[in-house]
Structures are given as C-alpha cells and as structure tokens.
Amino acid sequence: MIVTTAQLFKHAYGKYAVGAYNINNAEQAMGLFQGAIDSQAPFIIQISKGARKYTDKRMLEAIIRSAGEIYPEAIFAVHLDHGDEQTCYDCIDSGFFSSVMIDASHDPFAENVAITKRVVERAHAKGISVEAELGMLGGVEEDIQVDEGNACLTDPAEAEEFVKQTGCDSLACAIGTSHGAFKFKGRQSLHFDVLEKIKGRLPNFPLVMHGSSSVPQDEVAKINAAGGTIQDSMGVDPKEYLPAAKLGVTKINIDTDGRLVWTRVHREFFRNNPEQFDFRPPGKIFMAEYAKFIASRNELLGSAGQLEDLRKSLAAS
Numbered sequence: 302m303i304v305t306t307a308q309l310f311k312h313a314y315g316k317y318a319v320g321a322y323n324i325n326n327a328e329q330a331m332g333l334f335q336g337a338i339d340s341q342a343p344f345i346i347q348i349s350k351g352a353r354k355y356t357d358k359r360m361l362e363a364i365i366r367s368a369g370e371i372y373p374e375a376i377f378a379v380h381l382d383h384g385d386e387q388t389c390y391d392c393i394d395s396g397f398f399s400s401v402m403i404d405a406s407h408d409p410f411a412e413n414v415a416i417t418k419r420v421v422e423r424a425h426a427k428g429i430s431v432e433a434e435l436g437m438l439g440g441v442e443e444d445i446q447v448d449e450g451n452a453c454l455t456d457p458a459e460a461e462e463f464v465k466q467t468g469c470d471s472l473a474c475a476i477g478t479s480h481g482a483f484k485f486k487g488r489q490s491l492h493f494d495v496l497e498k499i500k501g502r503l504p505n506f507p508l509v510m511h512g513s514s515s516v517p518q519d520e521v522a523k524i525n526a527a528g529g530t531i532q533d534s535m536g537v538d539p540k541e542y543l544p545a546a547k548l549g550v551t552k553i554n555i556d557t558d559g560r561l562v563w564t565r566v567h568r569e570f571f572r573n574n575p576e577q578f579d580f581r582p583p584g585k586i587f588m589a590e591y592a593k594f595i596a597s598r599n600e601l602l603g604s605a606g607q608l609e610d611l612r613k614s615l616a617a618s
C-alpha cells in the first residue's frame with residue numbers, strides 16, 4: 302500500500318526513523334521489499350533524477366507497482382530524491398509519487414523559500430507530501446560537488462523561519478553527514494547539539510537526515526580484496542540512528558551502503574567464478590544479501606516490527 306511520507310512520519314515521530322532507500326533496478330526493488338517484510342517495517346522507496354534517467358522513469362514506476370503486488374503487505378511511500386522544480390512537477394503530475402523532495406538548498410534562502418513554496422502549493426493540491434532542504438551536506442549530490450570545507454550545518458533559527466514560510470512537510474537538515482562512500486577520516490559523531498536546537502525550535506516537526514550510509518568497513522575490505530580500490534573512509538555510526546530519531550529525525554536516507562553490497566557480491570562472484578558470464582546467479586545472491594542488509598538497518602532505525610501497528614493506526618485515521 303502506497304502512503305504519503307507525512308502519514309509515515311506521524312506514526313514514527315519521536316519513536317523511530319523510517320529508512321529511505323534508493324532504487325535503480327528490479328533487483329534493488331525486490332531486495333528492499335523482501336527485507337522490509339522480513340523485518341516487518343514500513344519504508345520509503347526513493348528515486349533520484351539519475352535513477353529516472355538510468356533506464357526510463359516509466360520502467361521504475363512499473364517495477365515498484367509490481368513489487369507492491371508481489372508484496373501486498375508492504376506499506377511504503379514513493380518519493381522523489383533531490384528533485385529540482387520541474388522534476389517535482391513531473392512527479393506530482395505522474396499520479397504515482399506520494400512524496401517529493403524539492404532541493405533548492407544551493408540557492409540563497411529567499412530563493413529556496415520561493416521555489417519550495419511553489420512546489421508545496423502544487424503538491425498539496427494533490428495530497429502529496431513535500432520534503433525541502435536547508436543547509437548543505439558535503440560530498441557528491443546528483444551532479445553537484447560540495448567541498449567538505451563548504452558544507453554548512455543548518456541554522457536552527459533559519460530552519461524555523463523556513464518551515465513557517467514554506468509550509469513544507471519535512472525538512473532535510475545538514476547535521477554533519479555527507480553523501481557517498483567518503484564521509485569521514487576516522488569515526489565522527491553527528492552534530493546532536495545542532496539537532497537538539499532545531500527540535501527546540503520545531504517541536505513535532507519531522508526532520509530528515511541525508512548521507513546516512515555507514516560505509517561498513519568489512520564490506521569495503523571484501524570489495525578491495527576482490528579487486529576494488531575503495532578509499533579508506535568511514536560513514537555514520539548506525540548506532541546513532543535511533544538517538545537521532547528520538548530528536549525528531551523521521552527519515553534516514555541510505556543509498557551508498559546498498560551500492561557497496563551490490564559491488565561486493567558481484568566482485569566476489571566473478572572473482573570466484575571467472576568462467577561465468579550469467580548475471581542471474583550473482584543477481585540472486587545480491588537480492589538475498591540486500592534483503593538481509595535492509596532488515597538489519599530497519600532494526601537499527603527502530604522501524605522493524607512497526608508494520609502492524611502502523612496499519613492499525615492508518616485504518617483508524
């Protein structure tokens with residue numbers, strides 16, 4: 302069942318975070334749905350502009366619709382990740398997306414407000430939720446590269462003003478994370494002090510954490526042992542997901558870690574079976590491994606085991 306992110310956040314707020322996982326193909330979709338059902342968790346399936354271009358945007362819609370039929374128990378939102386204004390309108394008009402992200406965080410504050418307001422108006426007219434972004438993460442995002450030095454944390458006072466002016470349903474805040482596999486040299490903590498201040502100014506308002514992959518060191522070691530040259534780096538400590546959720550983070554975005562699972566499975570498979578050229582055996586292994594990964598993340602997010610309670614509260618509302 303497809304629901305809006307606002308519906309998911311109402312149930313999750315202050316208790317757990319909903320995992321938001323990107324997909325680009327059928328194998329990722331199947332692993333994601335299987336892992337969500339295995340862990341009895343709601344989830345957000347997110348599609349970036351790059352994913353919509355990878356095959357064809359209609360292909361992804363068809364894959365998600367089919368996965369929803371194969372796993373009728375699943376409760377999830379279909380969300381546009383890092384949309385520009387035009388892509389938001391395209392998704393709003395598609396009749397398929399239940400949530401969009403307008404990412405105008407690279408524009409000046411007033412421009413970000415103006416663009417976000419226009420998207421909110423169009424989305425809300427169709428009952429679709431809107432995530433906006435304020436502050437800047439480091440790392441690679443779509444086709445934009447932000448230097449670590451330029452990454453700026455979200456200003457709590459600005460966040461309050463931004464939400465008041467735009468009417469967005471959730472806000473992506475920069476609290477020290479960055480996109481991709483190269484986040485931190487050595488372990489670093491989230492900026493819980495900033496998060497607390499944002500929550501103080503926006504009580505009960507759903508916050509979103511991008512760049513939340515943990516970049517598992519064993520996964521990177523296996524990839525490199527099988528011929529990869531992934532640079533030494535660390536991600537977010539997944540034990541910090543739940544403390545962040547208690548401070549109002551209701552959506553935690555994880556994409557890179559899934560790509561690492563894919564890379565490890567395929568590198569190991571073809572290293573161990575150099576005579577093979579059938580992609581289905583590693584594809585099968587990937588789907589099973591990705592399902593396990595999703596279930597393990599949902600445990601850490603606190604979303605595991607929430608599915609039936611959510612179903613009851615949706616039925617009652």
Ligand SMILES: O=C(CO)COP(=O)(O)O
Binds near residue numbers: 323482511514
């Ligand atoms: O924020 C993300 C998608 O919007 C993904 O972040 P990661 O690169 O840490 O997986």
Ligand SMILES: O=C[C@H](O)COP(=O)(O)O
Binds near residue numbers: 383442443480
């Ligand atoms: O934030 C970026 C997401 O991980 C999506 O990545 P992508 O734009 O390469 O699909």
Ligand SMILES: [Zn+2]
Binds near residue numbers: 438442
């Ligand atoms: Zn951004």
Ligand SMILES: [Zn+2]
Binds near residue numbers: 480511
């Ligand atoms: Zn992101």
